[in-house]
Amino acid sequence: xxxxxxxxxxxxxxxxxxxxxxxxxxxxxxxxxxxxxxxxxxxxxxxxxxxxxxxxxxxxxxxxxxxxxxxxxxxxxxxxxxxxxxxxxxxxxxxxxxxxxxxxxxxxxxxxxxxxxxxxxxxxxxxxxxxxxxxxxxxxxxxxxxxxxxxxxxxxxxxxxxxxxxxxxxxxxxxxxxxxxxxxxxxxxxxxxxxxxxxxxxxxxxxxxxxxxxxxxxxxxxxxxxxxxxxxxxxxxxxxxxxxxxxxxxxxxxxxxxxxxxxxxxxxxxxxxxxxxxxxxxxxxxxxxxxxxxxxxxxxxxxxxxxxxxxxx
Amino acid sequence: xxxxxxxxxxxxxxxxxxxxxxxxxxxxxxxxxxxxxxxxxxxxxxxxxxxxxxxxxxxxxxxxxxxxxxxxxxxxxxxxxxxxxxxxxxxxxxxxxxxxxxxxxxxxxxxxxxxxxxxx
Numbered sequence: 001x002x003x004x005x006x007x008x009x010x011x012x013x014x015x016x017x018x019x020x021x022x023x024x025x026x027x028x029x030x031x032x033x034x035x036x037x038x039x040x041x042x043x044x045x046x047x048x049x050x051x052x053x054x055x056x057x058x059x060x061x062x063x064x065x066x067x068x069x070x071x072x073x074x075x076x077x078x079x080x081x082x083x084x085x086x087x088x089x090x091x092x093x094x095x096x097x098x099x100x101x102x103x104x105x106x107x108x109x110x111x112x113x114x115x116x117x118x119x120x121x122x123x124x125x126x127x128x129x130x131x132x133x134x135x136x137x138x139x140x141x142x143x144x145x146x147x148x149x150x151x152x153x154x155x156x157x158x159x160x161x162x163x164x165x166x167x168x169x170x171x172x173x174x175x176x177x178x179x180x181x182x183x184x185x186x187x188x189x190x191x192x193x194x195x196x197x198x199x200x201x202x203x204x205x206x207x208x209x210x211x212x213x214x215x216x217x218x219x220x221x222x223x224x225x226x227x228x229x230x231x232x233x234x235x236x237x238x239x240x241x242x243x244x245x246x247x248x249x250x251x252x253x254x255x256x257x258x259x260x261x262x263x264x265x266x267x268x269x270x271x272x273x274x275x276x277x278x279x280x281x282x283x284x285x286x287x288x289x290x291x292x293x294x295x296x297x298x299x300x301x302x303x304x305x306x307x308x309x310x311x312x313x
Numbered sequence: 314x315x316x317x318x319x320x321x322x323x324x325x326x327x328x329x330x331x332x333x334x335x336x337x338x339x340x341x342x343x344x345x346x347x348x349x350x351x352x353x354x355x356x357x358x359x360x361x362x363x364x365x366x367x368x369x370x371x372x373x374x375x376x377x378x379x380x381x382x383x384x385x386x387x388x389x390x391x392x393x394x395x396x397x398x399x400x401x402x403x404x405x406x407x408x409x410x411x412x413x414x415x416x417x418x419x420x421x422x423x424x425x426x427x428x429x430x431x432x433x
Contacts, residue, residue, distance in 0.1 A: 054369070061362060080373055087383040094390035101397040110404050117411040124418035159411060163404050170400040174393060181389050188379055188386075203328065204335040204368075205375040213335075216342045217365050220358055227351055 026106040028279040029171070031291045032272060033103035038298030039269050040092040043189060045305035046262050047085060049255065050207050050214075052308075054079035057214040060221035064228070079210065088192070091185055098178060105167050114159045122152030168280055175277050186270035193263040197256065208259045215252035219245060251308075258304045265297045331371050338364045 058076050062069075078085075125148045194206010197213075226233070226241045233241065272294055278284035341361040348354040 057365075064358075079369060080376060084373075084377050084380045087380045087387065090387050091383045091390070094387055094394070097394055098390065098397070101394060101401070105397060105401050105404070110401075110408060113405075114408050114411060117408055117415055121411060121415035121418055124415050124422055155411060155414075159407060162407055166404060166407075167400065170397075170403075174397055174400075178393055181386050181393070184382070184386055188382055191379065192376055198339075203331050203375075205331060205372050209335070210369065210372045213338065213365055213368055216338075217362070220342065220345050220361060224355065224358055227354070 025168070025279045026103075026108065028284065028287060028291065029106040029276070030103045031295065032276055032279070033099040035272065035291055035294040035298060036099035036269065037096055038295060038302060039265050040096045042262055042298055042301045042305065043092055043266065044089060045302070046193070046207060046259060047080070047088065049305060049308055050211050051079050051085075053211060053214045053218075053255075057217045057221070060218045060225070064221040064224040067228070095182070095185060102171060102174070105171060110163060111160060114163060115156065118152050118156035118159060121155065122148065125152065172277050172280070175273070179274060182273045183270050186266050189266045190263055193259055193266070196260065208256055208263075211255055211259065212252070215248065215255070219248055219252075222248070251311075254304060255308075258301055261297060261301055265294060265301065268294050268297070331368070331375075334364055334368055334371070338368060 055076065055078075062071060062075055192206060194208050194210075195202045195204070197204070197209050222241070222245055226238065226245070230238065268290060272287065272290040275284065275287040275290060278287050338361060341357055341364060345354055345357045345361060348357055
């Protein structure tokens with residue numbers, strides 16, 4: 001009787017502890033992981049877009065000058081060196097991996113594995129011959145299956161609690177230690193994207209300025225091509241070339257707006273990470289809002305870069 | 314790749330050079346669209362192309378200057394990934410303990426079943 005009371009009390013305590021864990025934290029960290037994956041992928045796309053546009057500017061220039069200067073393969077060079085680009089891609093991959101691992105740890109996979117194993121344990125214990133072994137395992141707890149059930153439920157609850165407590169502690173520590181690197185990455189990316197073209201009082205450097213200069217060059221070179229070939233182009237071809245010029249102006253505006261949104265998303269990623277440790281609290285309203293906004297912005301930016309890729313095809 | 318340009322921060326005027334070149338580029342672009350003749354446009358275009366090359370080199374150099382900082386951060390990310398991997402392993406180990414217990418209980422059940430057949 002006494003054993004039953006102790007078992008019952010222990011089980012109740014474990015179930016209460018297990019109930020104290022925050023199942024929403026996993027979902028929040030998973031949402032953050034998704035936001036990081038989107039922001040990282042978009043940042044890579046931003047560098048790719050500037051590089052691709054740089055190549056386009058060189059080609060437009062070669063085409064416009066072909067009659068006078070001919071072609072030389074040396075005229076086509078990348079904007080950034082492989083080493084410069086790779087250093088950034090590695091950091092972005094590292095950031096993605098960090099978020100993915102956080103999400104894996106906070107996900108349901110391990111809890112589900114624990115449930116499977118405790119279920120197996122329970123079934124194995126049920127399978128033990130009642131008359132022969134149960135007397136030896138639970139000589140004082142009675143001979144009923146509910147003791148076995150109670151035991152495995154307690155093991156399961158204890159496992160859930162241990163896993164949740166360990167991962168909460170570990171994840172919180174890691175998030176705290178990652179704040180500085182995440183903050184540094186975001187600051188560097190913001191500097192890489194740089195100020196708006198024509199911004200006063202700041203050096204004209206960064207992807208936004210570079211992209212703007214490239215578009216200006218492409219527009220000029222394509223215009224030169226149309227002028228030089230005005231006699232050779234039939235009216236429809238000429239109209240299409242002029243339309244393409246006008247479309248480039250719109251594309252330039254969208255590309256700059258996207259880089260600006262990208263810059264804001266990177267800043268927001270830093271802010272969201274700073275709030276991430278609150279994922280374990282009951283109502284981290286600000287974190288939820290930031291994450292949702294980051295994912296929504298990420299999807300919009302991603303759509304623009306996909307449209308540019310489709311234009312290239 | 315753009316040839317790297319040395320960009321010493323301590324040289325007076327270096328900070329102002331990109332802004333001055335950018336202003337010149339913007340003016341050349343404006344002059345191109347405003348030019349009345351094809352000949353004038355082509356002359357302006359040739360100059361704008363040269364300035365565009367310089368600006369691209371300066372911009373690439375400015376981005377390249379930060380590459381070292383990215384590499385430093387990259388080095389600090391690796392231990393974090395390892396740490397999270399270890400945490401996952403630790404939790405997996407706990408689950409393995411339950412698995413081992415289930416295996417032991419299974420083995421006991423089989424022995425008990427066999428023993429029960431012999432002893433009864």
